[in-house]
Structures are given as structure tokens and as C-alpha cells.
Amino acid sequence: MKLTVWTYEGPPHVGAMRVATAMKGMHYVLHAPQGDTYADLLFTMIERRNHRPPVTYTTFQARDLGADTAYLFKDAAMAAYERFKPEAMIVGASCTAELIQDDPGGLAETLGLPIPAIPLELPSYQRKENFGADETFFQIVRHLAKPVQKTARITANLIGPTALGFRHRDDITEVTALLSDMGIGVNVVAPFDARPSDIANLGAAHFNVLMYPETAETAARWMERELDLPYTKVVPIGVGATRAFVSEIASITGRNVILDESRLRMPWYSASVDSTYLTGKRVFLFGDGTHVAACARIARDEMGFEVVGMGCYNREQARMLRGVAKEFGLEALITDDYLEVERRIEELAPELILGTQMERHIGKRLGIPCAVISAPVHVQDFPARYSPQMGIEGANVIFDTWVHPLVMGLEEHLLTMFREDFEFHDDAGASHHGHKAKPREVEISEHVETETDTAQSAPVNRGTFEIVWLPAAEKELKKIPFFVRGKAKRNTETFASERGVQEISVDTLYEAKAHYAR
Amino acid sequence: MTERFTPPPSRGCSSTPVLKERGQHEVFCGLTGIIWLHRKMQDAFFLVVGSRTCAHLLQSAAGVMIFAEPRFATAILEETDLAGMADAQQELDRVVSELLERRPDIKQLFLVGSCPSEVIKLDLAKAAERMSAQFAPNVRVLSYSGSGIETTFTQGEDACLAAMVPVLPQTDARELLLVGALPDVVEEQAVGLLEAMGVGPIRILPASRVNDEYGIGPNTLYALTQPFLTETHEALQRRGANHIAAPFPFGEEGTTQWLRAIADQFGVSDAKFAEVTDAPRARATKAVAQASEALRGKSVFFFPDSQLEIPLARFLTRECGMEAVEVGAPFIHRSVMTPDIELLSEGPVIAEGQDVDKQLDRCRAAQPDLTVCGLGLANPLEAEGLTTKWAIELVFTPVHFYEQAGDLAGLFSRPVRRRTLLKMEAAE
Numbered sequence: 001m002k003l004t005v006w007t008y009e010g011p012p013h014v015g016a017m018r019v020a021t022a023m024k025g026m027h028y029v030l031h032a033p034q035g036d037t038y039a040d041l042l043f044t045m046i047e048r049r050n051h052r053p054p055v056t057y058t059t060f061q062a063r064d065l066g067a068d069t070a071y072l073f074k075d076a077a078m079a080a081y082e083r084f085k086p087e088a089m090i091v092g093a094s095c096t097a098e099l100i101q102d103d104p105g106g107l108a109e110t111l112g113l114p115i116p117a118i119p120l121e122l123p124s125y126q127r128k129e130n131f132g133a134d135e136t137f138f139q140i141v142r143h144l145a146k147p148v149q150k151t152a153r154i155t156a157n158l159i160g161p162t163a164l165g166f167r168h169r170d171d172i173t174e175v176t177a178l179l180s181d182m183g184i185g186v187n188v189v190a191p192f193d194a195r196p197s198d199i200a201n202l203g204a205a206h207f208n209v210l211m212y213p214e215t216a217e218t219a220a221r222w223m224e225r226e227l228d229l230p231y232t233k234v235v236p237i238g239v240g241a242t243r244a245f246v247s248e249i250a251s252i253t254g255r256n257v258i259l260d261e262s263r264l265r266m267p268w269y270s271a272s273v274d275s276t277y278l279t280g281k282r283v284f285l286f287g288d289g290t291h292v293a294a295c296a297r298i299a300r301d302e303m304g305f306e307v308v309g310m311g312c313y314n315r316e317q318a319r320m321l322r323g324v325a326k327e328f329g330l331e332a333l334i335t336d337d338y339l340e341v342e343r344r345i346e347e348l349a350p351e352l353i354l355g356t357q358m359e360r361h362i363g364k365r366l367g368i369p370c371a372v373i374s375a376p377v378h379v380q381d382f383p384a385r386y387s388p389q390m391g392i393e394g395a396n397v398i399f400d401t402w403v404h405p406l407v408m409g410l411e412e413h414l415l416t417m418f419r420e421d422f423e424f425h426d427d428a429g430a431s432h433h434g435h436k437a438k439p440r441e442v443e444i445s446e447h448v449e450t451e452t453d454t455a456q457s458a459p460v461n462r463g464t465f466e467i468v469w470l471p472a473a474e475k476e477l478k479k480i481p482f483f484v485r486g487k488a489k490r491n492t493e494t495f496a497s498e499r500g501v502q503e504i505s506v507d508t509l510y511e512a513k514a515h516y517a518r
Numbered sequence: 519m520t521e522r523f524t525p526p527p528s529r530g531c532s533s534t535p536v537l538k539e540r541g542q543h544e545v546f547c548g549l550t551g552i553i554w555l556h557r558k559m560q561d562a563f564f565l566v567v568g569s570r571t572c573a574h575l576l577q578s579a580a581g582v583m584i585f586a587e588p589r590f591a592t593a594i595l596e597e598t599d600l601a602g603m604a605d606a607q608q609e610l611d612r613v614v615s616e617l618l619e620r621r622p623d624i625k626q627l628f629l630v631g632s633c634p635s636e637v638i639k640l641d642l643a644k645a646a647e648r649m650s651a652q653f654a655p656n657v658r659v660l661s662y663s664g665s666g667i668e669t670t671f672t673q674g675e676d677a678c679l680a681a682m683v684p685v686l687p688q689t690d691a692r693e694l695l696l697v698g699a700l701p702d703v704v705e706e707q708a709v710g711l712l713e714a715m716g717v718g719p720i721r722i723l724p725a726s727r728v729n730d731e732y733g734i735g736p737n738t739l740y741a742l743t744q745p746f747l748t749e750t751h752e753a754l755q756r757r758g759a760n761h762i763a764a765p766f767p768f769g770e771e772g773t774t775q776w777l778r779a780i781a782d783q784f785g786v787s788d789a790k791f792a793e794v795t796d797a798p799r800a801r802a803t804k805a806v807a808q809a810s811e812a813l814r815g816k817s818v819f820f821f822p823d824s825q826l827e828i829p830l831a832r833f834l835t836r837e838c839g840m841e842a843v844e845v846g847a848p849f850i851h852r853s854v855m856t857p858d859i860e861l862l863s864e865g866p867v868i869a870e871g872q873d874v875d876k877q878l879d880r881c882r883a884a885q886p887d888l889t890v891c892g893l894g895l896a897n898p899l900e901a902e903g904l905t906t907k908w909a910i911e912l913v914f915t916p917v918h919f920y921e922q923a924g925d926l927a928g929l930f931s932r933p934v935r936r937r938t939l940l941k942m943e944a945a946e
Binding site for chain 2: 001002003004005006007009010011013014033034035036037038039040041042044045046048049050051052056057058059060061062064065076079083094095096099100123124125126128476479480507510511513514515517
């Protein structure tokens with residue numbers, strides 16, 4: 001038993017959902033109780049997908065457990081086939097269904113469906129989301145991909161991008177462009193937007209670009225062995241890595257290295273004098289192994305930061321990341337315990353955290369700026385604009401993203417100079433951030449009273465006369481959430497002044513609320 | 519007094535045959551209630567004994583709404599725990615000791631059962647008893663199930679409150695108990711109105727701190743503020759307490775009838791009742807009239823979610839001028855729902871349970887002006903051109919009683935108004 005507050009990864013069947021939801025013409029029949037349908041909202045809300053994930057849940061209940069849950073599964077699988085007519089299905093169990101041992105794979109086989117029904121064995125009590133995605137994609141490839149004739153021109157598959165991935169959507173565009181500049185076409189992108197029929201055609205490519213080892217490494221190794229498809233080892237995140245990536249492609253394909261750097265602004269931005277203040281900033285990195293390894297090199301070699309610590313939550317990448325950390329003279333923190341990460345950050349007291357949404361939260365609490373470099377994702381990690389991490393534009397995006405949470409050069413100096421100024425002090429935060437700087441409390445004179453201590457605040461002058469908030473009304477106002485409190489206060493005062501009401505009571509507050517109700 | 523009520527419909531929905539469905543349910547499990555319960559009970563901690571899925575659900579449900587230091591956590595079962603039961607109980611003791619050491623501020627601990635803990639029959643009631651004895655008097659340990667195989671969404675709160683009823687002391691005092699975890703601002707309004715009528719003493723379940731608790735007994739009168747508290751209702755009945763049946767306090771009408779039913783039990787005169795309620799009642803009517811302008815004459819379709827569907831359909835049809843096409847609820851408990859069902863005019867399909875794909879077919883065929891549904895369905899339906907309101911917001915937003923009646927109408931009218939506001943065609 002392990003006490004867990006927040007988790008970096010979901011259960012393995014969520015990984016399988018990420019693969020199924022990324023694909024078209026694929027359906028996932030999941031033996032699971034009703035609550036497990038929460039996972040749909042990850043895709044419809046966080047990623048803002050405009051369709052339901054292609055998942056049918058059996059949603060068994062306690063009363064079904066006494067009877068035969070196997071029938072429930074068979075009925076659900078049959079109904080899903082008839083309704084959605086997928087080209088292929090994956091079938092499996094969530095954590096609870098794993099305990100009742102109904103064997104979805106075996107049950108699906110007995111249905112005699114005219115499409116492939118691929119069984120998934122995802123041990124929910126041992127493994128996690130990334131494993132689930134990797135294993136699911138591997139099983140789909142293993143069942144559907146066959147040796148086929150290679151395309152006449154040199155082509156590659158882009159493998160690894162899934163639903164709910166960190167910037168996967170835009171990385172695909174960027175990597176496609178890198179290949180296209182070298183005269184290399186894309187055969188199949190998978191699982192993102194791939195159909196089962198595309199998976200069958202993976203073998204037509206000349207090599208695989210393994211974009212995210214977290215979700216496609218097992219499939220990449222299998223395809224190397226069975227379909228004669230070598231795969232790339234360099235993940236093109238950062239300027240140096242992008243250059244190394246095109247060299248690797250050149251050596252795999254025998255093509256000349258071509259890299260269009262006309263849009264690459266990152267090196268100059270980093271070299272310009274304005275960036276001098278970035279020098280030696282102490283950074284801590286945490287996330288999935290792939291993004292952390294790539295970002296650690298960018299931090300040191302391309303931004304001039306000092307990397308003081310790094311780690312990853314996915315054990316599958318532990319060995320790789322330990323190697324990278326050693327190269328930096330560090331020891332990698334391999335853990336999925338958020339509290340342990342928080343303790344390490346507190347100890348190291350970095351000036352910038354490059355992490356996940358969880359570290360963003362830690363940073364908020366500790367007052368350390370944070371930029372997000374990796375999943376787990378949040379609705380903010382799916383911006384409307386083009387925002388890749390890979391390739392030329394990825395490097396530009398990373399420069400902007402990492403610099404943004406920091407207080408900028410000259411301002412930093414001013415803050416140091418005037419650190420005792422009550423408005424312009426170092427707790428006030430960066431001026432380009434939306435939040436309001438908190439004035440530092442100063443003891444100027446006796447009649448500066450804090451609002452909470454007085455029953456009644458100073459009268460407000462609205463036009464021709466003064467309006468006073470009665471203590472009860474003021475107390476009521478404080479119950480309104482802070483982000484609408486200002487609006488409520490202003491509306492009530494306007495309402496009162498229009499009516500010549502000089503004392504605002506609880507009734508006035510609600511009269512005004514009713515008046516402005518929309 | 520009574521002539522000011524809109525007359526009840528000539529035929530309510532109480533004898534409408536209910537469409538009962540069994541198929542895929544697109545609903546949260548009862549664990550979700552922890553998200554609001556842990557904020558309401560400030561000295562309580564909720565420890566889910568479950569899987570990584572449970573932890574991920576709580577985080578994802580919370581991540582959409584809040585992300586503060588939580589007073590909840592998950593004891594994630596691992597392969598070794600599934601091997602033998604004795605181990606699991608010992609492991610639980612270890613985890614709880616660890617937790618209580620780190621958080622000495624915890625006064626009540628809820629062990630919350632999940633699907634896997636139910637399937638392996640991990641006896642949390644026994645564990646709670648053992649731990650209560652061990653940690654008394656500093657910490658009280660209770661257990662309930664929030665599992666998806668036994669509870670749907672708001673039933674988690676119901677199970678939690680029901681677990682608290684048996685441990686309340688016995689009393690013969692004639693007291694009013696308001697049942698349901700409401701936002702503070704709303705709760706204080708209700709108490710304020712009732713106290714102004716001279717009703718009291720008033721107690722609240724759940725109390726915000728364990729030390730604020732009170733007794734219960736045959737002279738206790740209780741009113742439910744939420745329609746999903748049926749198990750709690752039964753637990754209170756078993757303690758001999760008396761239920762004050764009324765429509766739920768949504769909108770001007772629901773609030774007035776709810777207050778009236780309580781006032782009648784406490785001998786409040788019509789004059790006193792009018793004196794206290796007239797002003798806020800008029801405000802509510804006015805606010806609803808304004809906020810519901812965009813809703814008049816529009817149709818609404820409810821997917822099952824929180825069990826608030828029937829009272830809300832009553833509010834939307836009777837106070838906001840909407841027409842209900844289908845009102846789906848996960849469960850319909852007549853014992854508490856009858857006053858609302860009787861007020862809901864005959865016409866809509868009343869559905870209990872769910873087969874989500876079939877219900878989506880009906881919804882698409884009906885093309886309602888507004889669809890009230892869960893987060894998993896909202897964006898897909900918007901993309902198909904339907905206007906939606908996420909149901910979960912109705913549980914997390916102050917919507918009860920007079921001063922929130924306008925806000926409640928506003929929650930429904932905002933998506934309707936938004937659709938008419940957005941203009942993406944070429945600018946002139």
C-alpha cells in the first residue's frame with residue numbers, strides 16, 4: 001500500500017485510452033465499473049477533443065458481481081461493434097475488472113467478430129500510464145503490421161504521438177517539415193490520427209522516427225526486428241538535438257544533411273546581451289525521462305543555466321536519465337512521489353523549475369518560477385496557437401516559455417536596488433505577469449489600518465455623497481469569491497449611489513445582485 | 519399566502535411511467551464527493567483505499583476545479599496487498615499511522631472504500647473501529663464506500679453523511695437539522711431566514727468541525743437540502759428523527775415551499791413568514807425573470823448526473839419558462855422526490871439509469887435548445903451543434919435559496935446567450 005497525494009501517471013488503461021483516442025477506426029472495449037468513465041473528460045476537457053473517446057465501458061455494478069459479468073462484457077463488445085463498426089478493437093480490463101478475472105481477450109475471441117480484437121494485458125497494480133500506452137501501441141502494431149513492399153521514395157513513420165500528449169499535435173508538424181526539407185516523406189504517423197489500415201502499412205517506410213520513447217519504444221524495437229525498420233535515437237528537442245537529429249537521419253538514409261535554419265531565432269536570442277542575466281541561473285528539471293534529458297542539455301548548453309538537479313517519474317527511463325545526470329555530475333531523482341520532489345526542490349532552492357504541472361504547483365507554493373516541459377498535462381498545455389517543442393520552431397518556443405516566468409534582466413536589478421520600496425520589492429513579482437503586486441505593509445502612521453481589523457472600512461465617495469458599508473454587509477461581501485468580489489462591490493456601490501442609498505446593508509447587497517442578475 | 523404560488527400542474531409526473539435503462543453509464547463514482555466534502559469539514563481527512571485509478575480520478579476531477587493542498591489522499595493497493603487480507607489490514611494501519619503523524623490537525627478520518635477494496639472485500643468498517651479505539655479521543659475514524667460499483671457521483675456524499683449519523687449522541691431536544699454539505703454563504707442564508715422566523719436551534723449535518731456536533735433523537739426534525747441524501751434520510755429515520763418533506767430549495771418556488779414546510783412545523787405565523795421572506799422572495803423572482811430571459815420557450819434535455827435533475831427541471835419549467843424534453847436521473851427515490859415530481863408538469867420522458875449511446879440518439883433526435891450533461895459529453899455535443907451546460911457546475915456552485923435563484927437561472931442561460939453572441943463569419 002502506498003500513500004499517494006498526487007500522481008504523475010494514471011493507471012495503464014488510461015495509457016491504452018490515449019492510444020485508442022489518438023486513432024481513427026479503432027475502438028476500445030474496457031471492462032470497468034461506472035466511475036472509470038471519468039477518463040473521458042481528460043480528453044474532452046483537458047485536450048478539448050470534439051468527440052467522445054472511442055471507448056465502451058461495461059460499467060458493471062456490485063449487483064452484477066454475484067451474477068455473470070462475462071455476459072456484460074460480451075454484450076458491450078457486440079453492441080460497440082454494431083454501433084461503431086470499427087476496423088479493429090482493443091479489449092481489456094481496468095484495475096477492478098482485473099480482480100474479477102473475466103479474461104476480456106478470451107471472451108472477445110468467442111464473439112467471432114469479423115475484425116481483429118486485440119487483447120491487452122495491463123497489470124494495473126504494478127504498472128502505469130506510460131507503460132499502458134507503450135504496450136497497447138506495441139500490441140496493435142504486432143497484431144496488424146505485416147511486411148509490405150517499401151515505398152519507392154524514402155519515407156519514414158513518425159511513431160509515438162498520442163492523445164493527451166505534451167505538444168504532440170505540433171511536434172508532428174515540425175518533424176514532418178524537417179524530413180520534408182531532406183526530401184523524405186512521411187509514410188504513417190501513429191498512433192496519432194492513424195487507422196488500423198495505416199498500421200498494417202507501417203512496414204512500407206524505410207525507417208521510424210521514434211518521437212517519444214515513453215509511448216512507442218517497444219513497438220520501435222519490434223519493427224526494427226520484424227519489419228526491417230531502423231529507428232532514430234535522437235529526440236529533436238533543442239537546437240543541438242535538432243542538428244544531431246538531421247545528421248542521424250542522413251546517416252540512416254544516406255541523404256545529405258539539410259536543415260533550414262532561416263526561422264531559427266533561439267541561438268541569437270540566447271546570445272543577445274539582453275539574455276546575459278540568464279547566465280548561471282540555477283535550474284531543477286523534473287518530468288518524463290525524454291523531455292528532462294533533452295531539456296537538461298538545452299538548459300546547460302543553449303541557455304547557459306546551471307543545472308542543479310534533475311529527475312523523472314517514469315521508471316522505464318530511469319537508467320537513461322541516470323546516465324544523463326552523471327554526465328552533469330548529478331544524481332537523478334527517480335520517483336513518482338510528489339512530496340519527495342517537493343522536498344528535493346526545497347533543499348536545492350533553484351531559481352527556476354522546469355517541470356510538469358505538479359512542479360508548477362510546488363513552485364507556486366515555494367515562490368519559485370516554473371515553466372512546464374512535460375506531461376502530465378493541464379488544459380493550458382493545449383494552447384490554440386502553434387507551439388511545438390521539437391525542431392526549429394520548438395527551440396524558439398522553448399526559449400520564450402522558459403524565460404517568461406523569470407523576472408527580466410533590468411527589472412531584476414531594479415528590484416535588487418529598491419528591495420525596500422513598498423511597491424517595488426522582490427515579493428511583488430515580475431511586472432509582465434498579470435497578477436497585482438502586493439504592496440508590502442509599512443508602518444507609516446497610526447491610521448493605516450488593515451481592513452480585516454476594522455468592522456467598517458473607510459467610506460467610499462461615489463459622486464455627490466459618501467456611501468458606507470455596514471459591518472454585516474461587509475462581512476457578507478467577504479464571503480463572495482475573491483475573483484468576483486471586486487465586481488460585486490462596485491456594482492453594489494453603483495446601485496446604492498443611483499438610488500441615493502448611503503448605507504449598504506446585506507439587503508442592499510442582494511438587491512443589487514438581483515438587479516444585475518444575468 | 520397560498521394564492522401567491524403558481525398553481526401545481528393539473529397532472530404532474532408522479533404517475534408518468536419511468537424509462538428504466540441499463541447500459542453504459544457515463545457518470546462519476548461516489549469518490550468525487552470528496553472534492554467538496556473535504557473543504558466543508560475542515561478537520562476531516564479522506565483516505566481512499568483503492569487503486570491508481572481512484573487517485574487519478576480525484577486528481578483529474580479536482581484538477582478541473584481546484585488544485586490546493588488537499589485533505590485527501592489515496593492508499594494505493596499494490597500487487598502484494600492483493601495476496602493476503604491480513605497484510606492489507608496491517609498495511610492500512612501503517613499508512614494511517616504515517617498520515618496521522620504528519621497531520622496532527624486531523625480530527626476525523628474517513629476510510630473510503632473503492633471498487634477494488636470492495637471486490638477484495640477489505641473490511642474498512644472493522645479497520646475504522648480498530649483505529650477509532652486506538653486513536654481516541656483525538657481522532658474519530660469512520661468508513662463509507664464511494665466505489666463506482668455501489669455509488670454514483672453524489673451518492674458518495676450521501677454515504678459519508680449516513681456514516682456520521684449513527685455516531686451522533688442521543689438527545690430529546692426539539693431541534694431542526696439541515697442535512698447537506700452546502701457552500702458556507704448559502705448555508706448561512708438559510709439559517710438566517712429560519713432564525714429570523716424564530717425557528718431553532720438549528721444544527722447542520724455535516725458540521726464543519728467535529729467539536730461542533732450535537733445530538734439527535736425522536737424530537738429532531740430534519741430537512742434535506744440536497745435530493746441525493748436518501749441513505750442519510752433512512753439513517754436519520756432509524757434514529758427516530760422526523761423528516762420535513764418539501765420540494766428542494768431551488769428557485770423562488772422551491773425555496774418558499776421548503777421554508778414554509780419547516781415554518782409550519784415550528785408554528786411560524788403567516789404574517790411572520792411573509793415578513794421574513796417577502797423581500798428576498800421578490801428579489802429572487804426579479805432576478806430569475808431577468809436571468810431567464812434567454813431561456814423562455816426553449817427546450818431542455820437532462821442526462822443523468824447528480825440526482826438534482828428533477829428539482830432543476832421543475833425550476834426551469836415552472837420559473838424559467840422552459841420545456842423539458844427528457845429528464846434523466848441516475849436514481850429516482852420517491853421517498854424524497856415526490857413533492858418535486860408532483861410539481862413537474864406531465865410531458866417529458868422521465869428516465870432512470872442510463873444507456874448512454876441510446877440516450878445520445880434520443881438527444882440528437884430531439885435537438886434540444888439546451889442539454890445538461892457531464893464533462894465527458896459536453897464538448898462532443900457542442901461540436902455537433904448542441905448547446906450544453908456541464909452538470910457538475912450545479913454541484914459546485916452556490917445555487918440554493920433565494921439569493922442564488924438568479925445565479926441558478928444564469929448558469930443555464932449563459933451557454934444559450936453565448937451561442938448567440940459568437941459571430942465568426944467575415945466581419946463587414
